[in-house]
Every structure is written in structure tokens, then in C-alpha cells.
């Protein structure tokens with residue numbers, strides 16, 4: 001008998017606990033290090049989003065920027081990104097920032113990070 005749902009089981013394996021849900025206050029950005037990567041977690045309207053802590057304009061530390069509604073503003077030159085999609089909403093950045101799928105399990109914020117294979121292409 002073939003086991004159904006094995007694909008979703010594999011996908012679940014890629015979700016890594018990054019923080020406790022209470023460590024991410026509404027309307028603020030927080031930076032966490034996991035697996036050698038810095039991940040920004042933002043809570044907007046009760047939902048947590050994850051993105052890379054690297055601005056696509058010139059590598060600014062996005063997680064040190066302000067969260068304005070659903071946009072995060074880079075502290076370096078003021079580019080803004082939609083934390084829900086990574087899309088640029090204000091120049092000078094031209095490219096979207098990397099975002100990651102998030103799920104909540106038992107109060108833990110789980111983020112699906114690229115595996116080493118995916119990261120190396």
C-alpha cells in the first residue's frame with residue numbers, strides 16, 4: 001500500500017523552529033538566527049511572516065527597519081517591501097526580498113528554509 005501524504009511529510013521536515021510566537025509582537029520586526037541564516041519575523045494583523053534579513057538594494061539589515069502596516073522599511077536607504085510577498089513597494093530597491101513559508105505549531109513559529117541542495121541550486 002502506498003502511503004498518501006508522504007510529500008507533505010517531506011515538506012514538513014524542512015520547517016525549522018525559529019522562535020516562540022510570543023517573541024514576535026504585533027507590528028514589530030524581530031531578527032532570529034537559525035541554521036546560519038538571519039530571518040526576520042514580522043507580525044501583521046495577527047499573522048507572522050518570515051523574510052531574509054538582507055535588503056536587495058545593498059544588503060541593508062531589513063530587520064532593523066520599521067514595520068509600517070504590512071511594509072518593512074530598510075534602515076539604510078528607505079526601500080520598502082511588502083512582508084507578505086517580498087514585493088518592492090518603494091525604491092531604491094528593484095528586486096523582491098526572499099520570503100519563507102511560516103506555520104505555527106504548539107506555539108512555535110516554524111519557517112520553511114531552503115535546504116542546502118535548493119540553496120546551492
Ligand code: FES
Nearest residue numbers: 055058060074077
Ligand atoms: S540597502 Fe536597503 S535601501 Fe539601500
